Amino acid sequence: MRRRRFLACLLATSGIAAVPLAAGCGTQRVAGRMPGLRARFSINPAARRWSHVGQALVGAARAAGYETGAGTKVTVSGLAAMAAAELNQGQTLLDAATPLARLAGDVEVVVVPDNSRFKDFDDFAAHLVARPGETLLAGGPQGDPDHLLFGLIAKGIGADTRQVDYTGYPSSREAVAALLSGQAAAAAGALADWRESLGAGRVRALAVSCAHRVPEVDAPTLLESGVRVDFADWTAAFGPGGMPDDAREAAVRMCEEVTSSTGWLAACRAAGWVSIPLSGDDFVLWLAAEAGRTRAVLGDLGLVDSVRATTCGGSCGNGH
Template identity: 70%
Template sequence: MRRRLFFAWGLGVAACAAGCGAERVTRSAAGLRAGYSITAAERRWTHVGEAFAGAAREAGYETGAGTAITVTGLGALASAELNNGQSLPDTATPLSRLAGDVEVVVVPADSRFRDFDAFGAHLRAEPGQTPLAGGPEGEPDHLLFGLIARGLGADTRQVDYTGYPTSQEAVVALLSGKAAAAAGLLADWRESINTGKVKVLAVSSAARVPELDAPTLLESGVRVDFTDWAAAVGPENMSDESRERAVRMCDEVTGSPQWAAACRAAGWLSIPLSGDDFGRWIGSEVERTRAVLRDLGLIASTKATTCWGSCGNGH
């Protein structure tokens, strides 16, 4: 590995950052509604948090006061694992998955890799000779390449990945020849795609992105469905009654036309999943993330205790 950049968000602190005060009940045009203080754990989730709060207000909920709801996501979950911290289900109450950003695998326009098959064959045969770039080590871009390498049957510990603090630096690294391929949010690479500087080999989502002439990883033979997701969580010691009310609010908001419009405008995938189903999903996501970080050599093998999803390596 070329370098490691670890960032800790402190999931437990973030989940109660807005305070865990008692719920307030207010009357609005929609009737009797609970109040919620909706905040983002970090800047990266600010826009999602604002859109979620806006859709909640449209649904008649008071926002800015009441039960604390924190918008967090995959990056924080991975950071906790990297820093041997408690994972999200241990430090907060999972409520609902909200939205996800599609990631893309890109190469320079004049790359020798004309399609994903060519790139995948090289990565599988020579992972240490296929320099890759993206965001900081251990964060979603790196996780995606780890999942791709695993799906291809490559030696994941040999993956040559350099993490950059910003997407702009990753773009420069790819276009200057420091990397053969890069991964990142579609939104961060859109300008380079539109100007023809890079081409997209594959998208990480299960379905194709309409405006891109690029296959999904699933279509390319890699069993990976991946988004850089954001979710709503409550305080760690949330009562069952408060949790049930908050889950109902999340269901109403993420099923609303206002939320759908906000996701379309921002280019997010609306991927709602709430309550017990979300709790089970987040548990599997913890295990998936932990397994990939272990395979990449970023955490000790003893960190993972159970296998995830379609793991075929006998872990």
């Protein structure tokens, strides 16, 4: 099956968030396989929340030998945009844009106050199963990755997902304040947003969302805790809709080269991201599966009409 027909089949069955494609700082380099031809890319974040990733991608591209300039637009977007499109029944990225490559992700952490009655994740899970409506949870805005993670956890441990009592806050600072003031029993968020409180001993980590333990965090993974969830608040690169094959292939090659570079890996380490590169048709397949999982958990939480169910789905790289 030709690639365009293959993508068309996926477009008919998948839902992913759309974002505007805007011009801005870009990159160019002589294409390695086509001497004399220059591929130029303009890399931009779809929204403010992805600006740091966009800047890191541009910086790593320059360090890898690309020059700034106009050219094919590449937009950095992520999981939050996918969820927003599902919530708002908006046009999806698979409809409006061309998936190029997955880039990086934020590891999420489940935390409780240091003096919490929950001694470990098992205590927390038991309470959530027995009294989901009385286990007050906090994190980012409703439907954002933090909320999705709690939905996946509730589903994974057999709690009544629609009874989950979750309050979303506009910023991580407000979620921290809610947890420490007793307005929530547990919270979820990007590990980077909780490092200060963890380091100060004000909160304890019950579990991390990734497949492998984080060295500086004294907490098991969700998989170790019996929850079949491997999760990251991921970001990815997209081209404009209707992107010609040769332009797409050049953009995919650029993403592959940059995300394997020492500059990119150093930027990820400095920001606390995990580098999770996946490109081309493999990324398209993963993205379709991730869209299904996102739609399913939003349905489980009662936020959208969806009956499709998954467990690890698209984000799990371990075959669960």
